[in-house]
Amino acid sequence: MAPYTYDGNCHCGLFRFELRLHQPLETVYACQCDLCSKKGYLWLFPAEDEFEIRRGGGEVARYRAQASHEEHFFCPTCGTGIFVKGHKTPAGGIGMGVNARALLDTNPFEFKVESLGEASHASVTISEPTLEVGSEGWKVYTGGCHCGAVGVTVRTKPLPEIEVKEDNCSICQRNANVCIYPDRSQVTFQGEENLVEYQFGRKFTGHRSCGVCGVQVGMKLHGPPQSVVERLPAAKQEMIRQTLAITPLRVGILNGVEWSDLKIQRSDEGTKGYVVDKDR
Numbered sequence: 146m147a148p149y150t151y152d153g154n155c156h157c158g159l160f161r162f163e164l165r166l167h168q169p170l171e172t173v174y175a176c177q178c179d180l181c182s183k184k185g186y187l188w189l190f191p192a193e194d195e196f197e198i199r200r201g202g203g204e205v206a207r208y209r210a211q212a213s214h215e216e217h218f219f220c221p222t223c224g225t226g227i228f229v230k231g232h233k234t235p236a237g238g239i240g241m242g243v244n245a246r247a248l249l250d251t252n253p254f255e256f257k258v259e260s261l262g263e264a265s266h267a268s269v270t271i272s273e274p275t276l277e278v279g280s281e282g283w284k285v286y287t288g289g290c291h292c293g294a295v296g297v298t299v300r301t302k303p304l305p306e307i308e309v310k311e312d313n314c315s316i317c318q319r320n321a322n323v324c325i326y327p328d329r330s331q332v333t334f335q336g337e338e339n340l341v342e343y344q345f346g347r348k349f350t351g352h353r354s355c356g357v358c359g360v361q362v363g364m365k366l367h368g369p370p371q372s373v374v375e376r377l378p379a380a381k382q383e384m385i386r387q388t389l390a391i392t393p394l395r396v397g398i399l400n401g402v403e404w405s406d407l408k409i410q411r412s413d414e415g416t417k418g419y420v421v422d423k424d425r
């Protein structure tokens with residue numbers, strides 16, 4: 146048995162794997178291609194004998210971009226991106242990558258992240274955000290998943306001027322959630338019916354990803370059940386109503402974003418309390 150063992154899984158636990166690395170995991174790779182950057186993967190490239198699927202291998206969903214030989218595998222239930230076959234490697238070869246975001250007991254904020262490659266997959270033309278007509282300097286950002294099944298348009302103050310947050314709780318670390326928080330009225334979806342929604346725990350939040358390509362799009366806030374809300378004081382009910390109008394969106398799905406201009410607030414809250422569902 147190799148000395149450096151890591152367990153990994155999609156958030157819902159349908160898919161599980163084990164890594165037995167010959168060296169401790171320190172460096173991961175952020176691929177700059179359209180698909181990988183939309184997913185926010187942090188790749189590591191284990192040797193074949195270092196990666197073993199423990200369960201769910203037959204249930205995992207597969208996405209292959211047009212004109213690409215890469216096969217991306219993700220959980221059809223929770224959408225966690227897990228591994229890729231046929232991806233370019235840092236050594237210049239082609240190999241299998243595993244998403245370090247799916248590992249247990251690791252903190253993605255502590256990895257050494259290196260950039261890999263350049264935008265490569267020919268997909269939709271990248272459109273720059275445009276100035277919204279008649280607004281106080283607001284912009285219109287467009288974006289969407291990778292396969293084109295889900296599109297999004299958001300009208301907002303320019304991203305460098307608004308709140309952008311990232312944390313590393315069990316779901317956000319897997320989904321690469323770096324999010325903005327527009328009001329529902331600012332956001333328009335195309336192909337919203339193609340989103341798969343995943344809820345867990347108290348089910349106050351739905352995490353939505355494209356059912357075809359697995360790209361995480363954002364969240365739908367549900368809050369406590371209506372029966373609970375009805376018993377609260379009016380002021381509290383109003384507060385909840387306003388909170389639920391927020392539509393968190395992942396910055397990674399938006400086109401023409403200059404990441405270096407964003408003021409990302411990181412919260413190192415970690416995954417304490419996260420237990421993989423034993424029943425799955």
Ligand SMILES: [Zn+2]
Binds near residue numbers: 155156157159223
């Ligand atoms: Zn899952």
Ligand SMILES: [Zn+2]
Binds near residue numbers: 176177178180181182
């Ligand atoms: Zn890539």
Ligand SMILES: [Zn+2]
Binds near residue numbers: 291293294295355356
């Ligand atoms: Zn898609």
